[in-house]
Amino acid sequence: MSTPVNLNTIRQAPKVLLHDHLDGGLRPQTVIDLAQAAGYSELPHEDAAELGNWFREAADSGSLERYLETFAHTVAVMQTEEALARVAAECVEDLAADGVVYAEVRYAPELFQDGGLTLDQIVQAVQDGFREGERRVAAAGKRIRIGTLLCAxxxxxxxxxxxxxxxxxxxxxxxxxxxxxxEAGFPPTRNLDAFEYLRQQNAHFTIHAGEAFGLPSIWEAIQHCGAERLGHGVRIVDDIKVDEDGSVHLGRLASYVRDRRIPLEMCPSSNLQTGAARSMAEHPIGLLAKLRFRVTVNTDNRLMSHCSMSGEFAALHEAFGYGWEDMQWFTVNAMKSSFIGFDERLELINDVIKPGYAALLG
Incomplete structure (x- = not known):
C-alpha cells in the first residue's frame, strides 16, 4: 500500500538538488553568530526567528534585484575560512536531514575576498566544510554527496x-x-571566453537564464555559450502557445530545449518571490512537466525563500497533485542531469533513488 504523501513522508524520499546557493541557505542563528564574531552590526534583528522572517519578507518583493539585496548580510558574515567552512558543513547537515542524497551547491568565490582571502583559500575552506559535513552525516547513519559549482x-x-x-x-x-x-543588461555572451575555455577543458557548466529575463537570455545561453543546463529557465514557457481547446504549440527554441533534453533547474518558491510566476498553481513547471521537458525541482535559496526540497515537493503536490511517481521522475531527471560521472549517477539512481521510492510506493 502506497505511503500517504505529506511533508513528513516526503522528507523520507531520496531527493536530488542541482540549484542551491551556499550564501542563500544559512541558518538564521549562524548568521547571528558569525556577525557577532566578525563585528558586523548591520543585521536587522538579533533574534533567530525574527531574522529568518525578515529574510523571507525582504525577498518577497517580486523583484529579482531586491531579492539579491538580502545577500549583503549573508556574504558579509562569510569572509573568513572558519565562517565558510562552518556554513558549508551545516549546509550538508541540513540537506541530509531533509532527505537529499546528492546536491550541487553553488557560490561565487569572488564575493568572499573582503577579508583578504585568496580565491584558492576560499574554495579550500568550502570544500573542507563540505567534506566535514559529509563525515558528520555518515556518522549519523545517513548518506549524502555534495558537488560544488563555482559562480562568476x-x-x-x-x-x-x-x-x-x-x-x-x-x-x-x-x-x-x-x-x-x-540578467538584465548582463547577457551571458559577455562571458564567451570563459565558456570557450571550459569547453576546451571538457568541463561542465550551467547558466542562470530565463529567470528575470526572457527568451533571448535562454537562446544566448544555449546557442552562443553552449550551456548544458539552464538555471531556472522558467521563461521558456514564453515560446509555448496553448490554445483554448488545450492544444499546445512549441516554438523552435522550446522544441530545441525539449528535444535536446536540456535540463531546467526550476525553483518554484524562489520564482514566486522574484515575480517569475504569480502563484504555485500558475507556475510553468506544471505545463513543462506535462510536456515532458527535462524538469528538475530545486530550492535556490533556502533562507530567503524559507524553503526546503521537501517543502517544494509538498507545495507541488498541493498545486498539481503530484505523487511519488512524479517525485521520482523529477529526482531521476536531476540525477541524470548532474555533473558527476555516468557510473556514479547510475549507482545513485539504481541503488538509492529507485529503491527509496519503491518503498514509498508500496
Missing part, C-alpha cells in the same frame, strides 16, 4: 578567472561552473 558574477569581469579556478579544483569535487547575478 555576470556584472563583473572575472568569469575566465573563476572558470580556471573551477577547472583547477575539479578533482576536489568542484563539478562545474555557473554565472549568476542580474
Amino acid at each position: 558574477m555576470r556584472q563583473n569581469a572575472r568569469s575566465t578567472e573563476i572558470a580556471e579556478l573551477a577547472v583547477r579544483y575539479r578533482d576536489a569535487e568542484v563539478v562545474g561552473f555557473d554565472i549568476a547575478g542580474p
